[in-house]
Amino acid sequence: MNAHRFGDDEVRGVYRAIYERRDVRSAFLSDPIPAPMLRRLLDAAHHAPSVGFMQPARFIVVRDPALRAQIHANFERADSAAAALYQDERAALYRRLKLAAIMDAPVNVCVLCENDTPRGAGLGRASMPETSLYSTVCAVQNLWLAARAEGLGIGWVSILDPAQVRATLAIPDTATLVAYLCLGYVSAFADEPDLQRQGWEFRAPLEEVVFAERFGLREYNAAPDGSS
Amino acid sequence: MNAHRFGDDEVRGVYRAIYERRDVRSAFLSDPIPAPMLRRLLDAAHHAPSVGFMQPARFIVVRDPALRAQIHANFERADSAAAALYQDERAALYRRLKLAAIMDAPVNVCVLCENDTPRGAGLGRASMPETSLYSTVCAVQNLWLAARAEGLGIGWVSILDPAQVRATLAIPDTATLVAYLCLGYVSAFADEPDLQRQGWEFRAPLEEVVFAERFGLREYNAAPDGSS
Numbered sequence: 001m002n003a004h005r006f007g008d009d010e011v012r013g014v015y016r017a018i019y020e021r022r023d024v025r026s027a028f029l030s031d032p033i034p035a036p037m038l039r040r041l042l043d044a045a046h047h048a049p050s051v052g053f054m055q056p057a058r059f060i061v062v063r064d065p066a067l068r069a070q071i072h073a074n075f076e077r078a079d080s081a082a083a084a085l086y087q088d089e090r091a092a093l094y095r096r097l098k099l100a101a102i103m104d105a106p107v108n109v110c111v112l113c114e115n116d117t118p119r120g121a122g123l124g125r126a127s128m129p130e131t132s133l134y135s136t137v138c139a140v141q142n143l144w145l146a147a148r149a150e151g152l153g154i155g156w157v158s159i160l161d162p163a164q165v166r167a168t169l170a171i172p173d174t175a176t177l178v179a180y181l182c183l184g185y186v187s188a189f190a191d192e193p194d195l196q197r198q199g200w201e202f203r204a205p206l207e208e209v210v211f212a213e214r215f216g217l218r219e220y221n222a223a224p225d226g227s228s
Numbered sequence: 229m230n231a232h233r234f235g236d237d238e239v240r241g242v243y244r245a246i247y248e249r250r251d252v253r254s255a256f257l258s259d260p261i262p263a264p265m266l267r268r269l270l271d272a273a274h275h276a277p278s279v280g281f282m283q284p285a286r287f288i289v290v291r292d293p294a295l296r297a298q299i300h301a302n303f304e305r306a307d308s309a310a311a312a313l314y315q316d317e318r319a320a321l322y323r324r325l326k327l328a329a330i331m332d333a334p335v336n337v338c339v340l341c342e343n344d345t346p347r348g349a350g351l352g353r354a355s356m357p358e359t360s361l362y363s364t365v366c367a368v369q370n371l372w373l374a375a376r377a378e379g380l381g382i383g384w385v386s387i388l389d390p391a392q393v394r395a396t397l398a399i400p401d402t403a404t405l406v407a408y409l410c411l412g413y414v415s416a417f418a419d420e421p422d423l424q425r426q427g428w429e430f431r432a433p434l435e436e437v438v439f440a441e442r443f444g445l446r447e448y449n450a451a452p453d454g455s456s
Contacts, residue, residue: 002378002379003379004379004413004416004417005377006377006378007237007241009238009241010237010240010241010377011377013235013237013238013239013240014245014373015268015272016234017234017242018272018370018373018374019272019275021275021277023277039434039448042434043434044246044247046434046437047247049251049369049372052423052428053421053423053424053429053430053431054429055431055432058438058439059447061447062441064441067441067442078355081354081355082351085354086349090349094351099351119432121314121318121429123310123325123327123423123428124327124386124387125386126310127310127390128390130361133362134365134368134407137365138365138369138372140366141276141365141370142246142369142373144277145370145373146242148234149233149234149238149239149243150233150234151231151233156277158279159355160355161355162355169443170442170443170444185230186232189232193281195280195281196281200281200349201347203283204274206267206270206274209283209285209287210270210286212288213289213291213295213397214288214397215286215288215340215398215400216398219289220267
């Protein structure tokens, strides 16, 4: 019926990557990542869509333990500051969460959006200039899904002071820090997101996030039992 | 060796989706998208990573031709304004590009970031609040890759005045317009990006975008012949 559809196993691979991807924080192994595999993952990221074919995503592969220790110290400061924003049970729960694995994972990848490039000649950015950042995020998601298929985990660390990351990794003013990722083999992929397993938040039903024609008009009616 | 790696066919499916995904503008068919397929794609998008498990992505499925005509008129105005920014050969080339398929594709999907939600309780956003937007972009890329596996094309239209899109689709101030997508069956997927085929821009070698340890330090040496 549809000649452009992938084979069943290939389609299943795509959905498996999407549903079995996890934000990994506590299950990293220290085993090194083979260079050809890392290159495959980075090339997959580099093939993300980009506005005007601008290709703004840049990747810094951080292995040096001294640099990672600086980033980890940055995380610890930001994490303490964030923890102070919660009270009572939320505060106690927050402090039990493991939210980064900067030293555990053998490789960190800092993902940047480079705005100082003639590539793309500005196409698609006149009315929505933020799409260069969004292109860079698409590269992150490609990397994450390809890694999952290859059996590697990724954790995205956003509890960081971007200015300090810039200083540590010599990032120029022309580039924007988009994502700081921890990458490595894992002992296991959890069945559900860590934050759900630990009671921080639960998945919204699909009905709650999809609208028809205009914002707020329901595309789907929620099932009577609340399931999606 | 790695028990968490997918089967070979499944891994190939993920890489095929990444490498064979295209930003489709000129090959859409008007055939309707079956409701179960659209729901699968939206559920795949809904399973994107999100900061603090906040799940900020919202999806408006736009089918109404009258609404799409308003968005198309918005595009035409933004496109004319953007075209005026180029001179000489670039201007002539720009005018030859087809950059949107709002009326051709049977379904449009407007993707928003809803900031007015208690979900996630702010986790991960104290130092990098922009990660709610980035979570929403991850949902776009999930949708795009799942669609490619199912044999459907997507085109991302960024040549739009966001304020006018908000008015057309009754988007409240609490939500940010992230992406406006055209979705449908296609007559063909091009072998290379349209903008490369038409001479607007060419893919950068991987060597140019990957650094080691610090920004600007080469992770890979470019091959002598410039190939990657």
